[in-house]
Amino acid sequence: NAGVMQNPRHLVRRRGQEARLRCSPMKGHSHVYWYRQLPEEGLKFMVYLQKENIIDESGMPKERFSAEFPKEGPSILRIQQVVRGDSAAYFCASSPPIAAGGNIQYFGAGTRLSVL
Amino acid sequence: KNEVEQSPQNLTAQEGEFITINCSYSVGISALHWLQQHPGGGIVSLFMLSSGKKKHGRLIATINIQEKHSSLHITASHPRDSAVYICAVRLVGGGADGLTFGKGTHLIIQP
Numbered sequence: 248n249a250g251v252m253q254n255p256r257h258l259v260r261r262r263g264q265e266a267r268l269r270c271s272p273m274k275g276h277s278h279v280y281w282y283r284q285l286p287e288e289g290l291k292f293m294v295y296l297q298k299e300n301i302i303d304e305s306g307m308p309k310e311r312f313s314a315e316f317p318k319e320g321p322s323i324l325r326i327q328q329v330v331r332g333d334s335a336a337y338f339c340a341s342s343p344p345i346a347a348g349g350n351i352q353y354f355g356a357g358t359r360l361s362v363l
Numbered sequence: 364k365n366e367v368e369q370s371p372q373n374l375t376a377q378e379g380e381f382i383t384i385n386c387s388y389s390v391g392i393s394a395l396h397w398l399q400q401h402p403g404g405g406i407v408s409l410f411m412l413s414s415g416k417k418k419h420g421r422l423i424a425t426i427n428i429q430e431k432h433s434s435l436h437i438t439a440s441h442p443r444d445s446a447v448y449i450c451a452v453r454l455v456g457g458g459a460d461g462l463t464f465g466k467g468t469h470l471i472i473q474p
Contacts, residue, residue, distance in 0.1 A: 282462075289449070290451070292463065293461075295461050306461065356405045357405065359404070
């Protein structure tokens with residue numbers, strides 16, 4: 248049973264380009280979370296998705312960032328017109344359907360985005 | 364003030380020492396997680412707790428709901444335990460459905 252797969256592991260973009268980060272959850276997991284870790288800072292929640300639904304995007308920047316989790320295929324975190332401040336490690340985590348107290352989230356290895 | 368506070372921020376110890384990392388939180392939670400982040404950056408979930416105590420190998424995690432406090436202990440520490448240990452909570456009743464994280468404890472175990 249493969250773990251959470253994120254690709255690419257490293258992504259370099261110039262200012263103004265688009266960045267697409269992909270996350271394939273563990274088999275049987277229908278819940279995906281995206282987190283961002285800025286240099287020298289802790290992890291911050293961005294968005295929580297189930298298949299074809301955004302459940303909570305309270306941590307997403309209001310502009311340029313979007314996320315989707317289609318019926319088929321991986322979850323995508325999309326950053327349009329990247330700026331240097333977007334340089335960070337982006338982690339995806341997945342979990343099975345939520346139990347009353349929550350479930351362990353399994354993390355991917357992350358995508359390290361560098362904006363030149 | 365952060366909702367999740369960890370201490371110490373940095374910890375250096377000798378191989379074999381008993382390690383304790385503390386986590387305090389100021390909000391209602393449904394679960395608390397301990398995570399490990401290695402120098403390469405990958406994150407591993409160690410424990411999820413909502414009450415009591417859990418043990419896995421040399422790692423022990425405890426939580427006191429009334430005191431809003433959790434501890435992660437490492438027995439017979441080893442240099443391969445060197446990593447950042449992160450406490451994270453799932454909030455109850457509103458707020459993001461994702462986790463809220465502490466800033467992490469940087470642990471170095473010297474041989």
